[in-house]
Amino acid sequence: MEAITITLDGVEVGGHPGMTILDLARESGVDIPSLCHDPLLTPIGACRICLVEDERSGRLLASCVTPIESGMVINTQSPKVQERRKTIIKLILASHPDTCLVCDKGNQCELRKIASDMGVGLVGLQKIPLKATIEEVNPFIERDLSKCILCAKCIRADHEIVVQGAIDYIERGFASKPATLNDSPLENSDCTFCGACVAICPTGALMEKKLVYRGTTLTNVSTICPFCGCGCSINLEVKDNQIVRARPGKEGVVSRGALCVKGSYGYDFVHSPERLTSPLVKVNGDFEAVSWDEALAKVASELKRIKETQGPNSLALLGSSKCTNEENYLLQRLARGVLGTNNIDNASRLYSAPSIVGLGSTVGFPGTTNSLNALEQSEVIMVIGANLTSSAPAVGYAVKRAARYKGAKLLLIDPQQTNLSSFAHLWLRPGVGTDLALVNGMARVIVTEGLLDEEFVTRKTDNYEVWSKELEKYTPGYVEEVTGVPGDDVVRTARLFAEANLASIVYGDGITQHLTGTDTVIALANLAMLTGNVGLGGGIFALQRDCNGLGACDMGALPDLLPGYQSVGNPQAIKTFADRWDTDLPSDGGLTAIEMIDHAIEGKVKGMYIVGENPVLSFPNQSLIKEALTSLDFLVVQDMFLTETAKLANVVLPAASFAEKEGTFTNFEGRIQRVCKVIEPIGDSLPDWEIIVQLANSMGNPMPYSSLQQVKEEIQELVPLYQDTGYMDPEAKDMHRGELEKAPLRSRRLYKGQFPSGFGRFSPVQYEPQEETPKDGYPLTLLTGSVLYHSGTGSRSSRSPRLSEFSPESYLEIGEPDATQFGISEGDEVRVVSPTGEVTAVAKFTDVLPEGMLFMPLSFPSTPINQLFGIALDPRAKTPALKACAVKLERIQPRG
Amino acid sequence: MDKVQQVPKPDLKQIEGIIASCKDQKWPLIPLLQRIQEEVGYIPPETINPIARAFGLFPSQVQGVITFYEQFYTTPRGRKVVRVCRGTACHVRGGKTILKLVKQNLGLEEGETSPDLEYTLETVACIGVCALAPNIVIGKETHGNMNPKKVSQLLGDKKGSG
């Protein structure tokens, strides 16, 4: 590209074509005020405060919308410019309300900042608010549109970044303002409370509600959101060891100017009065607060005793998909090197183990194969088994941006209607648990119509012949019969997917939490390989429910795999770790999460150490889990709260929150991101990694680390996936595991065009009818899933004052026809009964579900829906089926 | 406002038909809104969602366009729109009294529509025939030199007609 040179305030500066004067000025460190401009939004040139003078013509130009031209001579501070800017600010202030003087935006207000920079005083303010504050009962956002300067930033953020469309201008002229449909309060609109508009509003018109502190904050730390696997960067503002505000991180590659409601408002669980502040030991059935020394001594001696008397495999550890990479690494070292067992797993077993197994056995890479940015550039995006709006909001924003503004065709496969439905080019609604037949059917269409990427298949994959023969029975007619999706739609979807140059697949719990999860993941990988969408553009995007689900697996918190997915059956790998740790290591495979429970019931596992997980709520069959955990000789739980699981423990160790520690999280893409300490630990709580190191000490097997840095050095040395990623570089902002060219082949990301093992492998997988479908006496199918306002089992989100105020209790979503049939009215209390158990919830009518299908959210501790599920495991990934079950309904009583 | 709520529900089938027939045009939104208004008499808020869905817009955007143009109405309008001039000339020559009489005769306040959808009452600024002041416009016809007698001739006592 030709460089363009202009003269800016007397200095020659160079930019590239397409840059605006404002872009170039900012790049060159010249300050020009702006109100309606934001680099993330389409420029509109509305406020004119960014005026500069073109010295040759004497014209005033709005710098944010004027492209640079060769030879321009621009003056950003001429008297004419200053004069005009002052007039504009005065004009804006003249229609501003006098409440400006006591506005909570205070020093954060860009309007006031510009006014004071230009020496314009707050005079001539209006006595009467022009538009009254809108009464809103939601606990997140407050609007006072009398302070609105009509910059349209909120509207553009809502349309262009999060693509929600909750607000737009209403009316014109003097009455004009940003408003929801019918000008209703936000809680009655399409608003998801993502907070993008609040973060971008330059004035006090849009504000966080319930701010604990409103002044300027001194500490301002960028870290990673602790909730879902998207891994948004959040900027936390701190005052007196209290987090007072969260904003989308400016440099976040994932967040890009927006978070979701959890990221923006859910951090307040950190300051919940329910936080554990000292170690607890159970004495005669009651917890007593004790010192760290006492608690650790007790844990160390009990674990040692069990190990010595019953053998190391009578111990089992559960790591956390919400703890950092370093913490999971240390925990598996404790399990293997100190306790001598491979009985270690983490809670991502519950939803993403099928990805690790399924993708590992086909593309040879255990996870998402490309970046979020590449997803947004795709021509066709197939979303299957994932309600992105609630389970991966940031991915949802990217998919919607692609569909609305970049011409991508969205192929949505979901029985439920979701926020994505209105963006879909084609929307298929297969029956629950039939996705595998549908995906195989698509593959068959592509094979028989010759739409495959032959060169890719020939050069980069093997086993195609064997596999394609096994597809024969999946004719459109058969697929229609099994899935209920019209055969024609199967054909159209397959063609669209195959004909695109860049096609991507996004999938989530709706695939992995079925009994056939691993097989369906394999079918999706087959489809991606068949069309040449692995290893270059497009890709497979496996979502993660928790902030570090992928990282916990990368770090070897798995019973059969050492850090970096090196098998415990591989003597060479075992030797590397044994030498480094200077100890013998067990090489027999360990127990997966649910197997630990079985073994506890059988009396083979006697002691458990559970870090940051809540199996009583997250595992299927609550009563069995409780029975197993109470039958243990010794249970230690390390958590921030006294969860349902912690209540059963002999010792509870208080853990610090994400905001109180350092480390890294690896998001669903494989992006390694730095978690930074924002405040001091609450009470006597300690970061999980420190507790693990101290525990090893108390056990007489000290780990040789005096800092977290040394742990990272060891990871960098022993985990190929994390080498050459900039993982150790404190300045690196955007680390991608194994992304760089020089990374060893086996860890290299797939989009470099190379499969880690040289070839991708097609594997035949067959559809089998599932248990989950309705049966005698249980005529309805209940789907479970996440809701936007909560996370996981809700142990954190239910303790977030704002999230729990807005979304306080569970509910049963039911379509009106089904409700009528069971004599249920909206608001009735209903008993939901499965062959295994029952829960009660309040009925809420919806029109998003097909007939015969119900929905309940996962995350409410007071309504443990895992009670409804028996234990049934995916045969390969050992993931329990937790997505759907057959139920019947009984009306208890009308509400009230 | 409550008068409007007694109005029968708009025929969504009819509206779906209009939407479908406009779908292939290049910039269909404004012509579509005009057609709906012509055929239904106003733009029922219920149409916002189907329109948004059909054209890949957000409902809030459709509302934004509707409320931007003064020519679009989101509440039902009477078959006859009565506009009383409140321009200076008309005002000076008794326009205010005429407005009062029209209100009495129709039983409507400014901006209201009769429940039978026969009349809507509005006021306008000068309509340019000041020589004949005071003026009122009924439908497309202008009536000049208004006096109380002419008001009752033209509008009779229409109260309670619904």
Ligand code: SF4
């Ligand atoms: S509410 Fe804020 S962001 Fe939105 S138009 Fe008004 S001033 Fe701009």
Ligand code: SF4
């Ligand atoms: S909070 Fe988010 S969804 Fe709601 S109006 Fe603002 S940008 Fe739109």
Ligand code: SF4
């Ligand atoms: S919960 Fe997920 S989408 Fe929401 S802010 Fe956090 S990382 Fe981003």
Ligand code: FES
């Ligand atoms: S910042 Fe340039 S016109 Fe508003």
Ligand code: FES
């Ligand atoms: S003032 Fe009424 S017509 Fe001119």
